[in-house]
Amino acid sequence: MTDVSADILATALDWKQAGKGVALATVVTTWGSAPRPVGSQLAxxxxxxxxxxxxxxxxxxxxxxxxxxxxxxxxPRMLDFGVSDAQAWEVGLACGGKIQVYVERLDS
Incomplete structure (x- = not known):
């Protein structure tokens, strides 16, 4: 686990312990051009x-x-985001890509 991942999870735990509702989003698949690798997280x-x-x-x-x-x-949700190679060229990007993100509420 990287320091960044540990910080994200530690912050999520702090929020839960403070009585806040918390969700964790995790990149579960990528294809083509993707700005963050599988396993990247957002709390x-x-x-x-x-x-x-x-x-x-x-x-x-x-x-x-x-x-x-x-x-x-x-x-929980599985979110799909993507752009085809043709669409990417239309907006000036060199390549298309796809990313799937799993989002779940953290319960006690």
Missing amino acids: VDDEGKFIGSVSGGCIEGAVVTEALDAIADGK
């Missing part, structure tokens, strides 16, 4: 505060939103 508290990273840009915002929903309803 979110019930106020929307977060630590870590699973991607960046609009994907990260969507994951935080889904994490807040998971805290509220207790249901």
Whole structure:
């Protein structure tokens, strides 16, 4: 476990011990161009505060939103984000990619 991963999990534990709702998002698969490797994590508290990273840009915002929903309803989610090579070229990126992120509420 890297120091960064330990910090994310330690912060999530601190939030839980403080009585906050917490969700953990984890990159479970990637294909092609992906900004973060499998195993990257993001912890979110019930106020929307977060630590870590699973991607960046609009994907990260969507994951935080889904994490807040998971805290509220207790249901885990598998999120799929991707762009085809053709779409990537249209917006000036060199290659496409895909990322799957699993989001779950941390319970006691």
